[in-house]
Amino acid sequence: MPSDIFELLPNLVAFNYERHYEPLFINQNWVLINGISEKKATYVFKDDNILSIQDDDVVSETSWTISFHNIFSIETTDGLITVKAYFKDKDVLVLEHQDKEDYALFINEDKVEDGINSIDDVTRFLKAKYEKKVKEVIHKHEFYYIDNFKEFGPYTAKELVEKVKSNALSVYCFIRDINDHDYSKRLRIKDLLYS
Structure with a gap:
Protein backbone atom coordinates (compact mmCIF):
# COMPACT_ATOMS: atom_id res chain seq x y z
CA MET A 1 0.00 0.00 0.00
CA ALA A 128 -22.10 1.59 9.57
CA LYS A 129 -19.56 3.26 11.84
CA TYR A 130 -19.15 6.41 9.78
CA GLU A 131 -22.81 6.73 8.75
CA LYS A 132 -23.70 6.76 12.44
CA LYS A 133 -20.97 9.30 13.15
CA VAL A 134 -22.14 11.61 10.35
CA LYS A 135 -25.73 11.45 11.58
CA GLU A 136 -24.62 12.33 15.11
CA VAL A 137 -22.57 15.27 13.84
CA ILE A 138 -25.39 16.56 11.63
CA HIS A 139 -28.00 16.30 14.37
CA LYS A 140 -25.80 18.27 16.80
CA HIS A 141 -24.78 20.84 14.21
CA GLU A 142 -26.49 24.24 14.25
CA PHE A 143 -28.41 26.07 11.54
CA TYR A 144 -30.35 29.27 11.08
CA TYR A 145 -33.67 29.21 9.31
CA ILE A 146 -35.71 31.83 7.53
CA ASP A 147 -39.47 32.01 7.90
CA ASN A 148 -41.69 34.86 6.68
CA PHE A 149 -38.60 36.89 5.77
CA LYS A 150 -37.19 36.70 9.33
CA GLU A 151 -34.15 34.73 10.44
CA PHE A 152 -34.22 32.53 13.55
CA GLY A 153 -31.61 30.47 15.30
CA PRO A 154 -29.24 28.93 15.63
CA TYR A 155 -30.93 25.58 16.25
CA THR A 156 -29.54 22.09 16.05
CA ALA A 157 -30.72 19.92 13.19
CA LYS A 158 -32.50 17.76 15.74
CA GLU A 159 -34.39 20.79 17.09
CA LEU A 160 -35.40 21.85 13.57
CA VAL A 161 -36.73 18.37 12.78
CA GLU A 162 -38.73 18.42 16.03
CA LYS A 163 -40.24 21.80 15.03
CA VAL A 164 -41.32 20.28 11.73
CA LYS A 165 -42.83 17.24 13.45
CA SER A 166 -44.83 19.49 15.77
CA ASN A 167 -46.01 21.55 12.74
CA ALA A 168 -44.31 24.69 14.09
CA LEU A 169 -42.24 24.93 10.89
CA SER A 170 -42.56 23.90 7.28
CA VAL A 171 -40.24 21.24 5.98
CA TYR A 172 -39.59 23.64 3.08
CA CYS A 173 -38.05 26.46 5.19
CA PHE A 174 -34.63 27.48 3.98
CA ILE A 175 -31.73 26.87 6.35
CA ARG A 176 -28.11 27.91 6.44
CA ASP A 177 -25.19 26.44 8.30
CA ILE A 178 -23.89 28.66 11.10
CA ASN A 179 -20.67 29.01 9.10
CA ASP A 180 -22.46 30.21 5.95
CA HIS A 181 -23.29 33.87 5.44
CA ASP A 182 -26.34 33.47 3.22
CA TYR A 183 -28.86 30.97 1.93
CA SER A 184 -27.28 30.51 -1.49
CA LYS A 185 -26.86 26.75 -0.97
CA ARG A 186 -30.67 26.53 -1.01
CA LEU A 187 -30.81 23.91 1.78
CA ARG A 188 -34.18 23.18 3.33
CA ILE A 189 -35.13 21.43 6.56
CA LYS A 190 -36.31 18.46 4.50
CA ASP A 191 -32.67 17.95 3.45
CA LEU A 192 -31.83 17.23 7.10
CA LEU A 193 -34.50 14.54 7.33
CA TYR A 194 -32.55 12.27 5.00
CA SER A 195 -29.21 12.76 6.77
Whole structure:
Protein backbone atom coordinates (compact mmCIF):
# COMPACT_ATOMS: atom_id res chain seq x y z
CA MET A 1 0.00 0.00 0.00
CA PRO A 2 1.29 3.47 -0.72
CA SER A 3 1.98 5.58 2.33
CA ASP A 4 0.86 9.19 2.76
CA ILE A 5 -1.64 7.90 5.28
CA PHE A 6 -2.57 11.39 6.37
CA GLU A 7 -4.29 12.03 3.03
CA LEU A 8 -6.06 8.67 3.03
CA LEU A 9 -6.96 8.79 6.73
CA PRO A 10 -7.15 12.37 7.98
CA ASN A 11 -7.23 13.15 11.69
CA LEU A 12 -4.96 10.33 12.79
CA VAL A 13 -3.91 10.59 16.43
CA ALA A 14 -0.41 9.50 17.39
CA PHE A 15 -0.23 6.64 19.89
CA ASN A 16 -0.07 8.01 23.42
CA TYR A 17 0.90 5.53 26.13
CA GLU A 18 -1.27 7.05 28.88
CA ARG A 19 -4.38 7.38 26.70
CA HIS A 20 -4.13 4.35 24.43
CA TYR A 21 -2.00 1.55 25.87
CA GLU A 22 -4.27 -0.04 28.46
CA PRO A 23 -7.79 0.77 27.23
CA LEU A 24 -7.34 0.53 23.45
CA PHE A 25 -4.13 -1.22 22.45
CA ILE A 26 -2.90 -4.04 24.66
CA ASN A 27 -4.58 -7.51 24.55
CA GLN A 28 -6.94 -6.50 21.73
CA ASN A 29 -7.59 -8.61 18.63
CA TRP A 30 -6.30 -6.42 15.79
CA VAL A 31 -7.27 -7.83 12.37
CA LEU A 32 -4.87 -6.85 9.60
CA ILE A 33 -6.88 -5.39 6.74
CA ASN A 34 -4.00 -5.45 4.24
CA GLY A 35 -4.35 -8.81 2.49
CA ILE A 36 -7.56 -9.91 4.23
CA SER A 37 -8.97 -11.01 0.87
CA GLU A 38 -6.31 -13.76 0.78
CA LYS A 39 -6.17 -14.69 4.48
CA LYS A 40 -7.12 -13.39 7.90
CA ALA A 41 -4.32 -12.39 10.26
CA THR A 42 -5.01 -11.29 13.84
CA TYR A 43 -2.37 -9.50 15.92
CA VAL A 44 -2.47 -9.32 19.71
CA PHE A 45 0.09 -7.05 21.39
CA LYS A 46 0.56 -8.53 24.86
CA ASP A 47 2.30 -7.45 28.02
CA ASP A 48 5.94 -8.51 28.36
CA ASN A 49 6.49 -7.38 24.76
CA ILE A 50 4.98 -10.49 23.16
CA LEU A 51 3.20 -10.17 19.83
CA SER A 52 0.92 -13.09 19.00
CA ILE A 53 0.00 -13.45 15.32
CA GLN A 54 -2.70 -15.84 14.16
CA ASP A 55 -2.74 -16.51 10.40
CA ASP A 56 -5.85 -18.59 9.83
CA ASP A 57 -5.21 -21.49 12.27
CA VAL A 58 -1.44 -21.04 12.75
CA VAL A 59 -0.35 -19.04 15.80
CA SER A 60 3.16 -17.64 16.11
CA GLU A 61 4.80 -15.35 18.64
CA THR A 62 7.38 -12.64 18.22
CA SER A 63 8.41 -9.54 20.12
CA TRP A 64 7.64 -5.82 20.05
CA THR A 65 8.76 -2.79 22.05
CA ILE A 66 7.85 0.84 22.32
CA SER A 67 11.02 2.65 21.33
CA PHE A 68 9.92 6.26 21.76
CA HIS A 69 6.46 7.87 22.09
CA ASN A 70 4.57 6.35 19.16
CA ILE A 71 7.51 4.52 17.56
CA PHE A 72 7.50 0.73 17.89
CA SER A 73 10.02 -1.93 16.96
CA ILE A 74 8.60 -5.27 15.84
CA GLU A 75 10.56 -8.45 15.22
CA THR A 76 9.35 -10.07 11.98
CA THR A 77 10.49 -12.94 9.80
CA ASP A 78 12.23 -10.28 7.67
CA GLY A 79 14.06 -8.83 10.68
CA LEU A 80 13.43 -5.87 12.95
CA ILE A 81 11.10 -3.20 11.57
CA THR A 82 10.29 0.22 12.97
CA VAL A 83 6.75 1.63 12.75
CA LYS A 84 4.87 4.67 13.97
CA ALA A 85 1.52 3.90 15.58
CA TYR A 86 -1.62 5.98 15.08
CA PHE A 87 -5.28 5.63 15.94
CA LYS A 88 -8.20 6.56 13.73
CA ASP A 89 -10.94 6.50 16.34
CA LYS A 90 -10.80 3.86 19.04
CA ASP A 91 -11.03 0.81 16.84
CA VAL A 92 -8.80 1.54 13.84
CA LEU A 93 -5.01 1.27 14.24
CA VAL A 94 -2.42 2.29 11.65
CA LEU A 95 1.22 1.22 11.78
CA GLU A 96 3.31 3.29 9.37
CA HIS A 97 6.55 1.62 8.26
CA GLN A 98 9.51 3.93 8.84
CA ASP A 99 11.95 2.46 6.30
CA LYS A 100 9.67 2.31 3.27
CA GLU A 101 6.44 3.86 2.04
CA ASP A 102 4.02 1.34 3.46
CA TYR A 103 1.61 0.94 6.32
CA ALA A 104 -0.60 -1.66 7.95
CA LEU A 105 -4.23 -0.95 8.74
CA PHE A 106 -5.96 -2.85 11.56
CA ILE A 107 -9.50 -3.01 12.93
CA ASN A 108 -10.13 -4.06 16.51
CA GLU A 109 -12.25 -7.18 16.07
CA ASP A 110 -13.31 -7.01 19.72
CA LYS A 111 -15.43 -3.97 18.75
CA VAL A 112 -17.21 -5.70 15.85
CA GLU A 113 -20.29 -7.83 16.60
CA ASP A 114 -19.93 -10.42 13.85
CA GLY A 115 -16.14 -10.29 13.50
CA ILE A 116 -13.95 -9.30 10.57
CA ASN A 117 -13.28 -12.12 8.10
CA SER A 118 -13.47 -10.50 4.66
CA ILE A 119 -13.38 -7.23 2.73
CA ASP A 120 -17.19 -7.22 2.83
CA ASP A 121 -17.06 -7.32 6.65
CA VAL A 122 -14.61 -4.41 6.65
CA THR A 123 -16.82 -2.41 4.29
CA ARG A 124 -19.97 -3.11 6.33
CA PHE A 125 -18.26 -2.17 9.60
CA LEU A 126 -16.74 1.08 8.32
CA LYS A 127 -19.91 2.12 6.49
CA ALA A 128 -22.10 1.59 9.57
CA LYS A 129 -19.56 3.26 11.84
CA TYR A 130 -19.15 6.41 9.78
CA GLU A 131 -22.81 6.73 8.75
CA LYS A 132 -23.70 6.76 12.44
CA LYS A 133 -20.97 9.30 13.15
CA VAL A 134 -22.14 11.61 10.35
CA LYS A 135 -25.73 11.45 11.58
CA GLU A 136 -24.62 12.33 15.11
CA VAL A 137 -22.57 15.27 13.84
CA ILE A 138 -25.39 16.56 11.63
CA HIS A 139 -28.00 16.30 14.37
CA LYS A 140 -25.80 18.27 16.80
CA HIS A 141 -24.78 20.84 14.21
CA GLU A 142 -26.49 24.24 14.25
CA PHE A 143 -28.41 26.07 11.54
CA TYR A 144 -30.35 29.27 11.08
CA TYR A 145 -33.67 29.21 9.31
CA ILE A 146 -35.71 31.83 7.53
CA ASP A 147 -39.47 32.01 7.90
CA ASN A 148 -41.69 34.86 6.68
CA PHE A 149 -38.60 36.89 5.77
CA LYS A 150 -37.19 36.70 9.33
CA GLU A 151 -34.15 34.73 10.44
CA PHE A 152 -34.22 32.53 13.55
CA GLY A 153 -31.61 30.47 15.30
CA PRO A 154 -29.24 28.93 15.63
CA TYR A 155 -30.93 25.58 16.25
CA THR A 156 -29.54 22.09 16.05
CA ALA A 157 -30.72 19.92 13.19
CA LYS A 158 -32.50 17.76 15.74
CA GLU A 159 -34.39 20.79 17.09
CA LEU A 160 -35.40 21.85 13.57
CA VAL A 161 -36.73 18.37 12.78
CA GLU A 162 -38.73 18.42 16.03
CA LYS A 163 -40.24 21.80 15.03
CA VAL A 164 -41.32 20.28 11.73
CA LYS A 165 -42.83 17.24 13.45
CA SER A 166 -44.83 19.49 15.77
CA ASN A 167 -46.01 21.55 12.74
CA ALA A 168 -44.31 24.69 14.09
CA LEU A 169 -42.24 24.93 10.89
CA SER A 170 -42.56 23.90 7.28
CA VAL A 171 -40.24 21.24 5.98
CA TYR A 172 -39.59 23.64 3.08
CA CYS A 173 -38.05 26.46 5.19
CA PHE A 174 -34.63 27.48 3.98
CA ILE A 175 -31.73 26.87 6.35
CA ARG A 176 -28.11 27.91 6.44
CA ASP A 177 -25.19 26.44 8.30
CA ILE A 178 -23.89 28.66 11.10
CA ASN A 179 -20.67 29.01 9.10
CA ASP A 180 -22.46 30.21 5.95
CA HIS A 181 -23.29 33.87 5.44
CA ASP A 182 -26.34 33.47 3.22
CA TYR A 183 -28.86 30.97 1.93
CA SER A 184 -27.28 30.51 -1.49
CA LYS A 185 -26.86 26.75 -0.97
CA ARG A 186 -30.67 26.53 -1.01
CA LEU A 187 -30.81 23.91 1.78
CA ARG A 188 -34.18 23.18 3.33
CA ILE A 189 -35.13 21.43 6.56
CA LYS A 190 -36.31 18.46 4.50
CA ASP A 191 -32.67 17.95 3.45
CA LEU A 192 -31.83 17.23 7.10
CA LEU A 193 -34.50 14.54 7.33
CA TYR A 194 -32.55 12.27 5.00
CA SER A 195 -29.21 12.76 6.77
